[in-house]
Amino acid sequence: MITKTAILIFANSARIDAERKCIKNGKEFFDFQHRNLLKLVKESKLPHFWIDENRQVGDDFENRYLNAIQHIFDKGYQQVISIGNDTPGLKVKHILEASELLEHNSMCFGPSRDGGFYLWGIKKDSFEKNSFLNFKWNTKDLLPEILSELTYNSVQFDCIETLIDLDCNEDAFLLLRNKSIDFQLKCILLKIVRKSKNPSTLFQFIAKTQLKSLYYNKGSPLST
The missing domain is CATH 3.90.550.10 (Spore Coat Polysaccharide Biosynthesis Protein SpsA; Chain A)
Incomplete structure (x- = not known):
């Protein structure tokens, strides 16, 4: 059946x-x-x-x-x-x-x-x-x-629960605020943010959301 x-x-x-x-x-x-x-x-x-x-x-x-x-x-x-x-x-x-x-x-x-x-x-x-x-x-x-x-x-x-889609580069900022997101995915999203047209926004975002610890992992997620 x-x-x-x-x-x-x-x-x-x-x-x-x-x-x-x-x-x-x-x-x-x-x-x-x-x-x-x-x-x-x-x-x-x-x-x-x-x-x-x-x-x-x-x-x-x-x-x-x-x-x-x-x-x-x-x-x-x-x-x-x-x-x-x-x-x-x-x-x-x-x-x-x-x-x-x-x-x-x-x-x-x-x-x-x-x-x-x-x-x-x-x-x-x-x-x-x-x-x-x-x-x-x-x-x-x-x-x-x-x-x-x-x-x-x-x-x-x-x-059911409302979630965020990734439809543009700016959506990566919103997704990074979710503390439950997989670490590998966070690294990918940070790369998207870094390559966006307004890179200064990246550093403002990191300062606000306290993601500084990501920089000290072997193999920076911000590297291309």
Whole structure:
């Protein structure tokens, strides 16, 4: 009997994402994220499918994304939990919580601070591609607009913890404030900050967040 819930990793290759987002040292970041994502989905024990740029179908982001979700439903799964590769704070607990919420809700979301979402859980009978195409994708209004529409139509949904995506160099500053972030990831984020257009901001940030100890580890994380 097929497991009713599957994970969709909708993410491009590390090289492509680094180029499209124009993030300094981005390939190293996304390589790290890819390794971490594979570890997380394996820990969840849920079947997973990675759909990158070579397997995506559609003329724009929203069509490619929604087609990928439909592809998983077409395989026989009744619930899909979709995640991306740009949210370092994503843990296996978020995936498992989403899976539990789908037992009693039509959808669940992991909100990101930019107005979008890093996780979307949805049941097959609630997935209407043409309706979702009408939302303002890739804008700060996306999730508020979706939630407003769901509320208006009395669709049951829930949300889990809000996290930060890395969409630009400046997001690295916000992510570095999270004390629970892996040390290796901190080193990568510091490289991104160092290579940003305003390097003086780096030193202001370090002074405020007391990350001076990172400088004294063998092999400076700020080295290129």
